[in-house]
Amino acid sequence: MSAVLLIAIPILAAFISIIVKKWSPYMLLFVSFGLVILLGYLPFEIITIGGFSAPYGISLVVDNYSYTALYVVNVLFFLVAIINVCNYKKLGTILLVSLAGLNGLMLTGDLFNLFVFLEISGISAYIITTTNKKPLATFNYLVAGTVGSILYLLGLIILYNMFGTLNMQDMAVRIAASGATDIEVALPFLLMFIGIGVEAKLLPFNSWVKGILGHSNKLTGPMIAGVYAAASLFVFGRLLTEVFVISDTFMLIISVILAFSILAGEAMAYSSTKVREILLFSSIAQAGIAVLIFVSGFTGYAVLFISLNGFSKVVLFLIINHATEVVGSDEVIDLKGLFVNNKLVGASFTATVLSLLGLPLFAGFFVKMGILSQLFSSGDYVFPAIILLSSVVEGVYFVKLLTKLWYKEDNLPQVKFELPLVYLVVVISLLLVVFGLYFEPLHEQALVLVNHVKGVIL
Amino acid sequence: MLLYAAIILMMLGLYGILTQRNIIKIIISLNILEIGLNIFIISIGFVNGGVAPIFTGQNNLGSIGFVDPLPQALVLTAIVIGVGTTALGLALAKKIYAKYGTFEIDDMKGAE
């Protein structure tokens, strides 16, 4: 079992599904389930494509970090696919291509190859979002994403001109050996930061998010806010731990951007009256927090944070988007009392939200505690303050939302949830509770990943 | 000289994306940005007095300097990806026209 198959199988299946259109949904399910199974047999290695050794050829890296990331992305993708495969049969081919792109993003150890996979997954994301029936919003997403990836390529080329390599590890070694000051590396790094920041929904670059996720359906909401967000944040982590490690003046600039992103996201979510907008603004803030943890150097906790966040966002968006499709509006007032008749779904929604907030008994608590204690012990008091403040604001609006959704009154919205969706949602939220009580495996995984930093200190 | 022209082209493309309010014009600006980037990448790999990086009977002796072939390979990929994005953007533009009856973003009613 070689890691190349993770990219090759979905692409091949996508080609076959063009020829035999009827098979595409089944093929999607089969392939995405098969990849989750195959991941168990993946050895840790560095694969060189075409027999050229690392700095000259393209290399795919399977280590602890990319293995965790692959598992999270593939499982999330399979869950989203299995819920939606009956409703969007035409999208089978595109979803297969996007699966290949996402796996490539996680695996690749080459900066230009990263750009290619960024574009593949990006273009399939644009096509997936056309199911929202809002072409203008999709167009805005396309322009933002394309400009972002062009800026990424520009930064990449400047780095190539300076150091003469495209391989991530080789780049890190050469930057360290050349003794370049952080001012020289600042411009290409910032360009690449913007390029991936567009996909990861960081604040100045995310004007597209409201149009896409504010009108999302059962497919696009979990896909963009869950799977794609997790994938792009994992890429961020790869760059920030393997190639660049930020410090000093640079740290100040980046952390101001991130703090602004977090606080503005929470403030917008607080003032919003639509459920989907509350969720999307809170996911902007969460993306900011994840990058902030990566920047501070606690890779393990950041990975856990992103994974939990991805699973939680899939659950929340699935429930809310299903209810919105039935009711026809996503105002909080229209959805008042949604969970009175659907107690099981409501309970798992509540559990997921509480885990997202980081209350004890849920998995999110352990992760947030770990992050805060690590930050405090490293003598930093600004980041914990930002994270705590954001948690407080988050708590206020989520509790407000929950009380509205559980409120009992006469004319309740008539929403029926299908059985697969209920099963999925209940299982994920139960897992969140189980891992909240029994967090040893998470802790071990975090400790394995904590010492992952190999890059250069800018 | 072409290096500076490429940088100015990229700036013009960004200016177009930011100021134009017409869907087709925005896609055209994206294309200009891409062409500028392609020329920039090629000019990064250009060596003064170098020849095209193709092995032939005359120049495989190692005495002649080649220009850097790697940026050229990158540009080939970037061109193809750019065409894919442009085609998708134009398809969306057609959809937008069918829905709102205009290409001007300001004239579209009911769009946020």
Add this chain to the structure above:
Amino acid sequence: MLIDIIEIVVSVLLIVLAFLAINSKMLIKSVIFLSSLSMLSVISFIIMQAPDVAVTEAVIGSGLVTSLFVFTLLAVRKVEEKI
């Protein structure tokens, strides 16, 4: 040197054409300017010793993209005539 003069001319033309493509009033004119800009970039690729890129850009960038733009504008015009 002749090649230097050609380089300067091509650079200036590239910028002028880009400006025209962005700022002209008619969409079809913009598309034509974009096409000629793409053609000029082919010349610049040849100056910089990248013949394979030049061929690809001439076929795809100048030919295919222009025809895509023109077909989109034509399809839109058909919709207009029906209304």
